[in-house]
Structure formats: structure tokens, C-alpha cells
Amino acid sequence: MPGPPRHPVRIEDPSDPRIAGFVSIRERDLTGRQGRFIAEGTVVLRMLAAAHRAGRGVAAEAILLLENRIAGLADVLAEFPADVPVFAAEARVFDAIAGFNMHRGVLALGRRDAMPGMDTLIAGLPASSLVLAACGISNHDNMGTLFRNAAAFGVDALLMDASSCDPMYRKAIRVSVGSVLTLPFAREGTAASLIERLRAAGFEIWGLSPSGETDIAGIPPAPRTALLVGTEGEGLPEAILSSVHTARIRQRPGLDSLNVAMAAGIALYQVASVNGRI
Amino acid sequence: MPGPPRHPVRIEDPSDPRIAGFVSIRERDLTGRQGRFIAEGTVVLRMLAAAHRAGRGVAAEAILLLENRIAGLADVLAEFPADVPVFAAEARVFDAIAGFNMHRGVLALGRRDAMPGMDTLIAGLPASSLVLAACGISNHDNMGTLFRNAAAFGVDALLMDASSCDPMYRKAIRVSVGSVLTLPFAREGTAASLIERLRAAGFEIWGLSPSGETDIAGIPPAPRTALLVGTEGEGLPEAILSSVHTARIRQRPGLDSLNVAMAAGIALYQVASVNGRI
Numbered sequence: 001m002p003g004p005p006r007h008p009v010r011i012e013d014p015s016d017p018r019i020a021g022f023v024s025i026r027e028r029d030l031t032g033r034q035g036r037f038i039a040e041g042t043v044v045l046r047m048l049a050a051a052h053r054a055g056r057g058v059a060a061e062a063i064l065l066l067e068n069r070i071a072g073l074a075d076v077l078a079e080f081p082a083d084v085p086v087f088a089a090e091a092r093v094f095d096a097i098a099g100f101n102m103h104r105g106v107l108a109l110g111r112r113d114a115m116p117g118m119d120t121l122i123a124g125l126p127a128s129s130l131v132l133a134a135c136g137i138s139n140h141d142n143m144g145t146l147f148r149n150a151a152a153f154g155v156d157a158l159l160m161d162a163s164s165c166d167p168m169y170r171k172a173i174r175v176s177v178g179s180v181l182t183l184p185f186a187r188e189g190t191a192a193s194l195i196e197r198l199r200a201a202g203f204e205i206w207g208l209s210p211s212g213e214t215d216i217a218g219i220p221p222a223p224r225t226a227l228l229v230g231t232e233g234e235g236l237p238e239a240i241l242s243s244v245h246t247a248r249i250r251q252r253p254g255l256d257s258l259n260v261a262m263a264a265g266i267a268l269y270q271v272a273s274v275n276g277r278i
Numbered sequence: 279m280p281g282p283p284r285h286p287v288r289i290e291d292p293s294d295p296r297i298a299g300f301v302s303i304r305e306r307d308l309t310g311r312q313g314r315f316i317a318e319g320t321v322v323l324r325m326l327a328a329a330h331r332a333g334r335g336v337a338a339e340a341i342l343l344l345e346n347r348i349a350g351l352a353d354v355l356a357e358f359p360a361d362v363p364v365f366a367a368e369a370r371v372f373d374a375i376a377g378f379n380m381h382r383g384v385l386a387l388g389r390r391d392a393m394p395g396m397d398t399l400i401a402g403l404p405a406s407s408l409v410l411a412a413c414g415i416s417n418h419d420n421m422g423t424l425f426r427n428a429a430a431f432g433v434d435a436l437l438m439d440a441s442s443c444d445p446m447y448r449k450a451i452r453v454s455v456g457s458v459l460t461l462p463f464a465r466e467g468t469a470a471s472l473i474e475r476l477r478a479a480g481f482e483i484w485g486l487s488p489s490g491e492t493d494i495a496g497i498p499p500a501p502r503t504a505l506l507v508g509t510e511g512e513g514l515p516e517a518i519l520s521s522v523h524t525a526r527i528r529q530r531p532g533l534d535s536l537n538v539a540m541a542a543g544i545a546l547y548q549v550a551s552v553n554g555r556i
Binding site: 043050101127129141148149151152153154170177179217251252255256258259261262265269273278 | 556
């Protein structure tokens with residue numbers, strides 16, 4: 001139920017203490033910030049509003065808009081509770097605050113409570129589940145795309161080993177179009193322990209690799225399926241591949257294999273289709 | 279047939295006239311350069327060697343390597359003719375030459391001759407063909423990914439309207455893992471004229487859209503199929519969609535539609551499969 005129209009507080013001075021949380025967020029984004037995160041752009045702002053209302057540990061703390069974006073965002077702003085402050089600034093002030101100009105005039109600060117660990121997350125999955133498991137993903141673009149695809153194709157949880165990068169970074173959240181804020185995930189431990197946990201929970205685990213044994217079109221339906229993808233460069237190590245089912249995506253020979261996020265998208269589409277999830 | 283080992287010419291001075299072509303290539307990359315292009319990274323360098331040997335209008339002019347990359351690239355260098363000069367520099371000199379540090383220590387300058395126009399390209403397609411047609415693609419990442427996917431799934435040509443960005447830019451070439459150098463393409467005219475040309479050549483044209491009528495799994499095999507994708511934000515305009523078959527990719531409701539390059543990858547995989555091309 002949308003609330004009344006919001007009237008942003010005008011900020012004239014980049015050093016105004018009310019917007020201190022937004023100052024130089026680009027650099028701070030690189031350092032990890034105690035459960036806080038940055039949302040950029042209209043689509044992510046809308047997802048933040050949805051996550052905030054859902055009340056599952058994600059909350060908006062403040063919103064900062066470029067003056068000329070306010071009118072077009074009235075409906076999105078109305079989706080936030082009235083106690084979330086909304087600030088507005090002209091371009092010169094806005095850029096002086098944020099320290100960069102990649103924000104599209106729409107920024108929010110959010111907070112995420114400590115999330116359940118991987119065991120708790122797995123224990124809470126429904127009897128019929130689809131999981132995306134990712135190991136050694138180091139690129140925030142790929143991480144964001146994995147989340148976006150996982151959400152699109154009905155994945156219940158995204159599980160990562162500890163060597164994967166943090167999906168709560170600004171760029172990953174943006175590329176995920178906000179799915180990082182709504183899709184349950186956990187990131188801990190080794191690839192081997194991740195596989196062990198999934199197997200113990202009754203998952204059929206399919207490792208994706210150009211050398212996989214089964215065409216992805218041949219992955220059978222199962223109550224619980226986990227699709228496993230590896231690092232951008234090397235893919236999944238042999239020790240992992242030898243411990244799970246393996247699947248490949250047909251493509252023309254003699255070319256570099258598909259990007260990991262693309263491969264995951266195609267395979268998820270296939271597995272979600274065969275399991276009637278989309 | 280690989281040639282003899284290459285011995286790079288050491289460059290000690292960033293102003294050495296022999297490597298003038300590499301100076302500040304980042305800025306020049308933004309300006310369009312008379313058929314010249316920049317190849318970055320090992321994978322693209324290998325594709326450049328293949329394109330050079332194929333002799334279809336793409337040639338390497340010079341290669342510049344970071345000292346510590348030489349040993350690992352001996353096999354790739356041997357794939358270039360002996361008259362393509364190879365230079366090497368230490369990191370300090372290399373960065374001073376190139377003006378940025380995103381090159382992974384592997385750069386090449388290439389030249390592309392004027393390519394056949396769209397009509398000539400279409401006229402030369404085989405009786406059984408798969409074409410990817412793209413309109414209004416403005417992001418070089420997406421453009422590169424479209425090429426990478428098109429190559430992986432056996433597309434014969436990638437056709438773009440004039441409003442799409444130039445795939446010969448450094449970043450698009452890199453993201454395409456060099457497929458821009460080997461996959462035939464043309465970029466000219468309007469979306470409407472592109473469709474008209476494909477239709478006149480007997481193509482079944484399928485526009486991809488979240489509102490498409492047919493599930494992509496229902497696109498029937500055909501001797502000549504063209505998959506059509508639109509801009510990142512708005513997708514294909516209604517005037518275009520009403521003039522072609524339309525297809526959609528099933529996904530969970532209530533989310534942003536898939537990224538254009540991801541959607542094209544999934545649909546190409548499907549169409550290439552049903553037509554026995556992969």
C-alpha cells in the first residue's frame with residue numbers, strides 16, 4: 001500500500017551532516033562497511049523498498065536523489081516508510097557528496113542484519129528446491145549477473161564458498177538489479193564443504209564444465225537440484241568435478257568457453273524448465 | 279603451422295617512435311581510428327592471429343608485451359607472421375606507453391579493411407543460416423557479449439542497425455574474446471530496413487521480448503532464422519514487434535527482464551539447438 005507523497009529535504013552543502021553517510025561512498029565501498037551497503041539506480045531502489053517492507057533483515061537508512069529525478073520517482077519513494085529520510089541535491093552538490101558520477105542520480109544507503117549461516121539456510125529450504133552454488137567467483141559483474149539470473153529462474157538460494165567475492169558490494173548489487181537484496185544467500189567455507197552440505201541435504205549436484213559428461217538438456221528433473229559453477233578463468237577443479245555429476249553446454253568447438261554467468265544463465269533456464277519452476 | 283620462436287624488441291623509452299602507435303591508446307580508443315583497433319589479452323591475441331592468417335581483411339600491425347608475459351606467450355607469438363613486429367617493455371615503461379593498466383600486459387594494434395556492406399553480407403550467407411540482428415545496442419559490454427555468444431552458438435553473421443555502438447572498440451573486442459575479429463558483421467541503416475532485408479532473403483525473423491507470443495522453446499526449425507534483439511532499456515519498439523514473429527523467455531514474474539545479452543544467449547542456444555547447429 002503506497003504511502004503519501006514524499007517531500008525530499010534539499011541539501012545545499014556537501015558537508016551537511018544529515019548526508020554524511022553518502023560522502024565519498026565510492027572509496028568506502030571498497031573497504032567493507034559493517035552490514036551497510038549502497039543501492040544505485042531506480043530498479044535497485046525499487047527492490048530495496050520491497051526488501052525493506054518484507055522485513056527480513058534488509059532496511060533502507062536514507063535516500064539521496066538528484067533534483068531532476070524526484071518527479072519521476074514519486075511512486076518508488078511512496079513505497080518506503082515515512083521514517084526513511086529522503087534528501088535531494090543539485091548535480092554539483094550531489095557529485096561533491098558522492099565523489100563520483102556513476103550513480104544515475106539515485107542512491108540509497110541500506111543496512112543488512114547478520115544473515116543465517118549456510119547450514120541454517122540449507123535446513124530451511126523447501127522439499128522441492130533449486131540452488132545455485134558458486135565457487136571462486138572474483139568478479140562483481142559476474143556475481144551480480146549470477147544473482148539476477150538466479151532470481152529470474154526461481155532459484156531458492158545462492159550458496160558461495162568463502163573465496164567468492166562479496167555480493168553486497170555496490171557494483172554487484174547494481175548488476176543484480178537488486179536481486180542480491182531479496183534472494184537468500186550464504187558465503188562460507190570451502191567448495192568441498194559446500195558440496196558435502198548440499199549432498200547431505202539430498203541435492204543432486206551438477207557441476208558445469210566444458211568437459212561435462214551430460215548435455216544440460218539431459219539433466220533429469222529432481223526434487224532438489226544444485227547447479228555448481230566455478231571460477232571465471234579455470235572453472236571447477238578436477239577434484240570437485242570428479243565428486244559430482246557434470247554437465248556441459250553445447251557450443252561451437254575451438255572457441256573460449258562461455259562466460260561463467262552466461263553459462264549459469266543458460267543452464268539455470270534449462271534446469272528450471274525441466275523442473276517446472278518457470 | 280607455427281613459425282620459429284620470436285625475439286621481442288626491448289623498448290626502454292616510452293617515446294620510442296617504434297611504439298608510437300601504442301601511446302595513450304585509451305583516449306584514442308574513444309575517437310574512432312580509421313579501421314584500426316586494439317586487441318587486449320591473450321585470448322584476443324590468439325583470435326587476432328587466427329584472423330590475420332585467415333586473410334579476410336583483419337591484420338595485426340604490432341604487438342606490445344609486458345616483459346614477464348613473453349615466456350608464456352611463445353606459442354601465440356609463433357602464430358603471427360615474422361613481419362609483425364613484437365615489442366616488450368617493463369611495467370613502468372609499458373604503463374607510460376599505454377596510459378592505463380587494464381591491458382593485462384598484452385596489447386596489439388590491428389587494422390581492418392573496409393568490410394562488405396549489409397546487402398553483400400546477406401547475399402553471401404549460406405542457404406541454411408542463423409543470424410543475430412541487434413538494434414540500438416549502446417553498451418560495449420553487451421555488444422561484446424552478443425558477439426561472444428553468437429560465435430559460440432554458430433551464428434553466421436551479426437547485423438546491427440546504425441544506432442548500435444561500434445563493435446571494434448577495445449572493450450567490445452575484449453568482452454567478445456576476439457569474436458568481433460572473426461564473425462562477419464555489418465552495421466548500417468534502420469531497424470526497419472534491417473528487417474526488410476532479412477525478410478527479402480527468406481529469413482524467419484523472431485523478435486525477443488518479455489511480451490513475446492511464443493515461448494522460445496516453440497520456435498520451429500527453419501532453413502534461415504534471424505533472432506532480433508533490442509536496446510538495453512526499452513527493448514524492441516512495438517512497431518518492430520508487430521512486424522515479426524515474437525518470442526519470450528520464461529522467467530519468474532515481478533522482476534526486471536533479463537539483460538539483453540543474456541536473453542540473446544539463451545535464445546541463441548535454443549534456436550541453434552533446434553536447428554542442429556551445435
